[in-house]
Amino acid sequence: MLDVNIIRQDPEMIRQMLKNRNYTDDKLNSFLNADKEWRILTDKGNALRKKRNDFSQLISGLKGDEKKKAIDEMRLVSDEINNIDLKLTELDDIRNECVLNIPNIPHASVPTGKDADDNLIVGEYGKKRKFDFEPKEHFDIMESLDIVDFERGVKISGSGFYVLKGDGARLERALINYMLDVHRIQGYKEIFTPAVINRNAVIGTGQYPNLKDDMYWLERDDMWLNPTAEVPVTNLHREEIFDRNELPISYTAYLPSFRREAGKRSDTRGIVRVHQFNKVEMVKFVEPEYSIDMLDELRDNAEDVIRGLELPYRVLLLCTGDMSFAASKCFDLELYAPGGNRWLEASSCSCFTDFQARRAHIKYRPEPHLKSEFIHTLNGSGLALPRTMVAVLENYQNKDGTVTIPKVLRKYMQDQEIIG
């Protein structure tokens, strides 16, 4: 959520920002109206409270009729306060609802644009391979190698779930280990968190309520299946205050992620869009002044994973209209998949400024005697497993139907060089 003081100080800037992000300014207008009234009423209420407190003080020293009289007078004040409080609660609810629905302010370096077509292609890296045969799509490769079982995935869970078998399962495990090791060497501390998380956590990073229909909910215990490790890892430090010398903190975490993907109909074939997928995530907690620079570092850390795998990829700087709600700046990393001749989003690296920290109450003290301030958070995938698997299989496929294992993964697969 945004700092309400920023909205108060420069509502026109917010209005322009909402326009750039394809939001209406309804919430802004409602906020401004409710806030104005709230401030006037708060003042009035406080004055009455003062009056009541004085009465209360007075009453403690009175007896008999004088006391009764004072109590009666005070009742009138109390009734008035109650009425104002009722109205204040109403106004506060409106304000909160509005603020929670106003997205983060994009960083100055973010291009203004309407949709995905306006995203800026920062660069294309790696060489697209020239095939002397027609490259197959990943699901065909996987089925002919017998390293996947779509039917039984459906049998035990439902559509959108799949089973990896044999070298497919081993490749998955190798990729996870490889990614975690890359990030560990980059200086990230490895974390393994619960995959079932509570309501406060999904509220803390903003998945609830915005994305609640896209998460699996365990009604009996009011718990949620992890939608992305960003949630448990960021919430590790919810309601904590750091000393300055503890920052920056860099975590990497492998965790299965669950998405209901309600209403999505695209990419139903294969493993590009599924309900459960593994992901290695990077999360950073940093001092505000460094956060934007840290985003470049984070992105580079994710790119290292791709470069190591020697996959062709491109980097997109998302425009204002295509960025997610909480992000101030965001890069997408897309892997090239020759079988379907398409780019697959395998990582999204974002700087959230204080937007998440404000909501999750994560602070730091710039100096011991100064008051605490919100830190900045960043996160990015490094990488999402299924799409990486697709890119590996399609780029490394051979004419005879086998798949060469990328060099960096071989040590995780007992030096095996080929699948098939």
Added chain:
RNA sequence: GCCGAGAUGGCCCAGCCCGGUAAGGCGCGAGCCUGGAAAGCUCGUGGCGGUCUCCGCCUCGGGAGUUCAAAUCUCCCUCUCGGCGCCA
């Protein structure tokens, strides 16, 4: 799942029985003192609002209730720590 103990500002802790508007310590900072430091002493150190060198309100895990008045009494909930039970 059962029984008991607990949750108080950045941290520690008093107050609760017996209701009157959060005491003290640590840490940190400013000042005094000093050749400099330590010690000592004084002041400051949660949030919101305003007519913003000042004033007011709110805040004792969360919520509801009793009362003129709740950290304090009553009820419900959450979490933590013990003990018992169950169990990979």
